[in-house]
Amino acid sequence: MPSIQHSARGHARREEIVRAAIEVIAERGYRGASLAAVAEKAGLSQQGLLHYFRSKEDLLIGVLQWRAETDTGGRDIVADPMSLAATQGVVEANAHREAIVRTFSALLGESVTGDHPAAEYFRIRYRRVREAMTATLRLEWGDRLPSGLTPEEAAPLVVAIMDGLQYQWLHEPESFDMPAAFKAFVRLLDPKAAP
Amino acid sequence: MPSIQHSARGHARREEIVRAAIEVIAERGYRGASLAAVAEKAGLSQQGLLHYFRSKEDLLIGVLQWRAETDTGGRDIVADPMSLAATQGVVEANAHREAIVRTFSALLGESVTGDHPAAEYFRIRYRRVREAMTATLRLEWGDRLPSGLTPEEAAPLVVAIMDGLQYQWLHEPESFDMPAAFKAFVRLLDPKAAP
Numbered sequence: 001m002p003s004i005q006h007s008a009r010g011h012a013r014r015e016e017i018v019r020a021a022i023e024v025i026a027e028r029g030y031r032g033a034s035l036a037a038v039a040e041k042a043g044l045s046q047q048g049l050l051h052y053f054r055s056k057e058d059l060l061i062g063v064l065q066w067r068a069e070t071d072t073g074g075r076d077i078v079a080d081p082m083s084l085a086a087t088q089g090v091v092e093a094n095a096h097r098e099a100i101v102r103t104f105s106a107l108l109g110e111s112v113t114g115d116h117p118a119a120e121y122f123r124i125r126y127r128r129v130r131e132a133m134t135a136t137l138r139l140e141w142g143d144r145l146p147s148g149l150t151p152e153e154a155a156p157l158v159v160a161i162m163d164g165l166q167y168q169w170l171h172e173p174e175s176f177d178m179p180a181a182f183k184a185f186v187r188l189l190d191p192k193a194a195p
Numbered sequence: 196m197p198s199i200q201h202s203a204r205g206h207a208r209r210e211e212i213v214r215a216a217i218e219v220i221a222e223r224g225y226r227g228a229s230l231a232a233v234a235e236k237a238g239l240s241q242q243g244l245l246h247y248f249r250s251k252e253d254l255l256i257g258v259l260q261w262r263a264e265t266d267t268g269g270r271d272i273v274a275d276p277m278s279l280a281a282t283q284g285v286v287e288a289n290a291h292r293e294a295i296v297r298t299f300s301a302l303l304g305e306s307v308t309g310d311h312p313a314a315e316y317f318r319i320r321y322r323r324v325r326e327a328m329t330a331t332l333r334l335e336w337g338d339r340l341p342s343g344l345t346p347e348e349a350a351p352l353v354v355a356i357m358d359g360l361q362y363q364w365l366h367e368p369e370s371f372d373m374p375a376a377f378k379a380f381v382r383l384l385d386p387k388a389a390p
Contacts, residue, residue, distance in 0.1 A: 025308075026307075026308060026309070027308060027309040028226075028308060028309060029224070029226060029304075029305055029308045031223075031224060031226060031227055032226055032308075102307050102308070105304060105307050106304050106305065106307055106308045107304070108304055108362055109224075109300060109301050109302070109303055109304005109305055109306075109307075110224055110301065110304055110305070111304075111366075112297050112300050112301055112304075112362065112365040112366070113220075113221060113222060113223060113224045113227075113297070113301045114221070114222040114223060119366070122362075122366050123366045123367060126362075126363050126366055126367070130363075146386075147382060147383050147386045148382065148386055149379055149382060149383065153376075153379040154379070154383075156360065156363055156371075156376050157356060157360075157376065157379060157380050157383065159359065159363065160355065160356050160358075160359025160360045160362075160363060160376070161352060161355050161356060161359060162359070163355075163358070163359040163362055164354065164355025164356060164357070164358040164359030164360075165351065165352075165355045165359075167303055167307065167317075167321075167355075167358055168321050168325075168351055168354065168355060170307040171306070171307070171314070171317050171318045171321055172318060172321070176351075181348075181351050181352065181355070184344055184348040184349070184352060185352050187342060187343065187344060188342050188344065188349075188352065188383045188384065189383065191342045191343055
């Protein structure tokens with residue numbers, strides 16, 4: 001018999017807990033979040049929650065992995081890179097999922113403070129995302145972008161734009177048009193792109 | 196007689212407290228920082244600290260204002276915009292002041308969580324910094340950048356690049372070359388800029 005963690009019901013329950021954790025972290029940050037608050041929001045006892053995630057850190061990794069899978073649909077984006085149009089699609093989708101973007105941005109900020117449990121995750125993630133973005137840009141333009149930059153030079157800029165625009169958007173979600181800003185950046189990469 | 200807060204000695208003491216707060220926030224974030232820890236690092240009693248900053252929130256605003264003045268030398272960057280070269284100079288200077296960048300990036304992350312005392316500061320700061328950057332770009336290129344973008348379209352991208360690159364750099368300060376990455380972005384803005 002499969003363990004409860006790996007059964008379909010266990011999987012659904014883990015996702016419920018992750019969604020509850022996203023809401024709690026968006027409100028209070030990771031350091032301010034308690035397992036008790038997550039359990040209560042998910043309609044479980046704290047013991048019940050610990051059945052699915054062994055610790056607060058384990059739950060944090062669960063949240064970050066769930067977010068990464070939501071972005072990429074689980075594909076290996078280094079071996080099988082997304083197109084730039086698909087990247088634009090991720091930015092557009094993010095503009096409709098404020099809670100997860102808020103949680104991600106809060107965790108990214110916390111992760112630069114002393115000994116944060118997500119620091120290693122973000123360090124490795126950045127290397128991997130830059131590598132994937134390099135592959136995306138090479139797929140689009142070969143070894144030189146229209147601006148003369150190499151894919152390796154441009155990749156960290158795409159990543160920085162995505163992270164940076166999220167903060168401007170989260171502070172004014174009603175009036176700051178994040179997808180339009182990203183589209184303007186794509187026109188910097190390729191002045192021939194449609195305005 | 197001037198009050199202690201406004202005397203030269205009071206000013207120097209306030210700066211010592213702000214520097215101590217920057218170190219404590221870089222380590223624990225704002226929510227995790229205590230006035231007791233800041234006071235101890237500054238060599239003051241908590242009562243002594245409260246003589247200079249009335250509350251933890253007052254100290255937070257002190258840190259953010261001190262950081263902004265460090266970047267701009269106190270000039271009004273909307274009325275008297277910096278050149279793009281001076282902006283590049285800020286990025287280069289930031290690469291030599293890790294603690295303040297770490298504190299700023301941690302506060303930016305925290306500021307998107309529920310009812311954070313720095314949320315209003317960042318909302319207003321973003322409007323102002325985009326306005327200042329629009330003036331910088333207009334000074335450099337007039338109403339159209341070489342890429343065809345307007346200064347208004349490009350300004351939020353410059354701000355996003357500065358914020359976003361800081362996170363990549365803070366996670367790998369030894370190996371990620373933040374000034375070189377910003378310089379590559381300037382080449383996107385102006386393909387004729389020197390590589």
